[in-house]
Amino acid sequence: MLEIKFVRQNLLEVKESLSKRGEIPDLDLFIDCDVNRRQILVEIEDLRHRRNVVSDDIAKMKKENKDADTLVSEMREVSNKIKVMEKDLTGIEEYINQILMRLPNIPHVSVPEGKDSSANPIIKKVGDLPIFNFEPKAHWTIGEDLKILDFERASNIAGARFPLYFGDGAKLERALINFMLDIHTKEHGYKEVLPPFIVNRKTMTNTGQLPKFEKDLFKLEGWDFFLIPTAEVPVTNIHQDETIDEEMLPILYTAYTPCFRSEAGSYGKDTRGLIRQHQFNKVELVRFTKPENSYEELEKLLLDAETILKRLDLPYQVISLCTGDLGFSAAKTYDIEVWMPSQGTYREISSCSNFESFQARRANIRLKRKGKKGTELLHTLNGSGLAVGRTFAAILENYQKEDGSVIIPEALKPYMGGISVIKR
């Protein structure tokens, strides 16, 4: 959420930067409402002031056994008036809030301008592409042939876009989770957390998934609960409504969770394989930082995610999302894309974002500086480190042999109970 004062005072800039995202919000009506709101507020506060003062007088008069009937009946009217005006005010405030909650974040100045994903610049490419002297197969073919993936049975159990792993496949998925968590906790200084996978509406609103994107979420019928689409949601909300001392920052959390997404509107896209599922595993990285450091911290976060790919020796590229491709809450986002040989292209495997104070304002996460009066909002960041299902797919494709077997990456062997290859 943007600060209402900021929107009021920088109307033109806000309009301009949001239009770079392809948003054309009706901010003029918004400003009118805000003016109106402040007028009513002043009147109400005047009346309340009067009531407070006179009520004191009444108390004194009663103590002295004087007759206060006139004042009492006058105040009765004042109170009624206040009540009516308060209703008007609530209505306007709800309207303003509704607009404010649906305005996306303002892109950082370093974010390249562009209309859609085709305008995302490549920041760097890392690793050599594997060379095959045969036609590399898709990971779902490899996985099904090895009997470590079974999409048909998964669809009987749940439906399309659900995974079912068997044997060494299930083990590889689990190995990846442990591998990633170990690196982030032991080498990068993150604290591991295991949060709830179901959250309430407020939590989902705080990080920006609601109110605008409810259709992308799975909601529990009969409950105001949602399945998390990413660990970002519960983990960022660990500190909702808290004020954190500056010497505690930065705070680094990593969490493994399954993620649940309705994938509404993606019919026909990535219909096969592990790339786009209703349920998938992810290891997430979250950082709470001081405002002045958050862009340095974003670079660190990106490197932490990259480390996993480097250790697994998977080729990847990093792109910077342009203004038109940026997510709702993010001020800046890097995507890491891993090489998928069967598709001859790079696919997203991590998304690292700085939300600046956008989420912190919604979630009311504050920072207290030593020796300084008052508090301020801190900055939140998060990134995948990494999407586990997609990493699984990338390993199958990049490490496949002509006979259909898959070599285990060196760094993963200790996590695979000594086996170095998955074969039939």
Add this chain to the structure above:
RNA sequence: GGAGAGAUGGCCGAGUAGGCUGAAGGCGCUCGCCUGCUAAGCGAGUGUAGGGUCAAAAGCUCUACCCUGGGUUCAAAUCCCAGUCUCUCCGCCA
């Protein structure tokens, strides 16, 4: 599922026959004094948000906030209703 207890400031914790209580006291924190060092001691200060005034900041001032939402009343942390959460006991269950 049944029975009970509770929710107050960064923390602990007073405060219900409604009325100078934004809220005692303590801890913590900040500044100053004192002190070989540390500890202790002394003095002052120390919530958040939103308005108004101001070019802006400071300052001044007003309003709101004692879990949330309603209600009663001239007036609610205090009374009434509904809800949420936490804790204890019983039952059930992985």
